[in-house]
Amino acid sequence: MEQVNPETLGLNAAQLARIGEHLRGRYLEPGKLPGSVTLVARYGRVGLLDVAGLSDIERDTPMSVDTIFRIYSMSKPITSVALMMLYERGLFSLDDPVHRFIPEWRELAVRTAGAFPLFATQPCARPMTIRDLLRHTSGLTYDFLRESNLDYAYRKLQIGNPAPGYTLRHMIEQLAQLPLEFSPGTRWNYSLATDVLGYLIEVISGQSLPDYLQEHLFGPLGMVDTAFNIAPDKVHRLASCYERDAAKKLVCNDDGQDSRFRDRVFYSGGGGLLSTVGDYFRFCQMLLQGGTLDGVRILGSRTLEYMTANHLPGDVDLEQFAMGSFSETEYEGVGFGLGFANKIDPVKNGNLASLGSFFWGGLASTLFWVDPEEELVVIFMTQLMPSSTFNLRGQLESMVYAALD
Incomplete structure (x- = not known):
């Protein structure tokens, strides 16, 4: 992915640089996260691509821009679009x-x-x-x-x-x-x-889910590393997944070499996909551009507008309508559409993304959001379970929007 001068995108370079400094100083160097890849793009161009830390602590493998991650529930928007x-x-x-x-x-x-x-x-x-x-x-x-x-x-x-x-x-x-x-x-x-x-x-x-996604979504979008199973020649790029033990030390709970991603037959549209920052950026940019990327139409713009609107009865937020206490989002000021959460009251939500932004996250602390008003895409990838361990979304929102000139 080509990275351009963020100033040409209306993004303050010094403020954007604080994102990497924050992640290294607060999370990576103290051993709270193994490594991370952070992307901030505006107007379809990448203004920040920060790659830091390790994809596998035990093997001392550096994180890279093409590291493959378990995106867990960030599979949900993909499956919803496919349907x-x-x-x-x-x-x-x-x-x-x-x-x-x-x-x-x-x-x-x-x-x-x-x-x-x-x-x-x-x-x-x-x-x-x-x-x-x-x-x-x-x-x-x-x-x-x-x-x-x-x-x-x-x-x-x-x-x-x-x-x-x-x-x-x-x-x-x-x-x-x-x-x-x-x-x-x-x-x-x-x-x-x-x-x-x-x-x-x-x-x-009439197709298997992997075949349908490959033919109608991943292939047309050029998402070359997104799949339920990982090819043998890509295993070395699969990050290991971690959780914290009682002493708050990172412990591997799913080795990057694990064979479960090579030949499994349960295709979880809700949480089973593997992907990279680059692939998921292509998916998000298609969403931002109303269903089209590089001249290829995936979905109609009206359909996407409908999907990313709030579909909770009475236009209430999740705080008023949710039964359980867990999801990949805060409940206050957040609605839910057809496969995406959406920001319906930024003040009540307490974070800075614009009204109408839509987003979700994954169990291993991955997250993304798309802000149509600012023509902005943000993606964060790491591998730490559970996603509720740190408020990474809130911190990233405050730093990203502070960079808007």
Whole structure:
């Protein structure tokens, strides 16, 4: 990626330089993060590309601009865009019931009491729709939330946790046997919903999720390093993932040489992709430019405007509508669209990104946002779990917007 003089983009070079200084002094040198890659782009050109630290501490491997990262939930916007490409072909409606494509989900019910495996249930007030899956109002949940008896059931059954031979179809069959947390459309809860969208892509398109994404998204956008599995000749570029032990020392929890990324068959549209800063920048720039990049149209501009608007009922924020306490964003002043969180009240949110900015993050502390008002893209990559360890988004927002001249 070519980096230009940030002053030509209306970005103060001295202020931008503070981002790298901050990351090194506060996080990398004290051993709080292994390494990082930070990109700030405006008007489609890169004004800051800061590469620092290590991609693998044990092997003393330097971080590089083409390091491959587990982007976890930053897979969600990609899968959501991919599904909406099928929407633009008229192959489904957002208000179609999910059971149109997953017949065994026709009789889904809502948990009222009880614990696994003995739940008391009642019928849903209405069927789950594809819109519910896109905006996380489906009633599904995640095993790691640890806030309800249903979360426990997901953990007990290992739903969405890829064992050898486990596929999206297995996940769908398991979920058919469990109730929902709430009636669809009545609350917001972070969940496996986007993994279900990946399964719908397979059903509607007739292709496997990896093949569909490669043919219709990664190939046309030139995202050469983004995939669910990693090729043997790229393994050396895969960063190791870390967490902090009781002494706050970084401990590797997923080695960069791990074979699970070479031949797995569970394709998690909600959290399974690997990518680089360069690839994800091409995806974000396509979003900023209304669905087009380098003359290739991926999605219509009206569709993207619709996806990045707030779809929570009554235009409320997540603080007022969310059920759980975890996601990849603060709740105050933040709405949720079709695959993206969006800034609906910057003052209430307390951070500086513009009204209408849209964004998300990943479990290993990766993050991005797109600010249409300022024509700005920011991407931060590292590998530290969980993402709630440090307020990296808030700190980066304050420093990036301070650089706007």
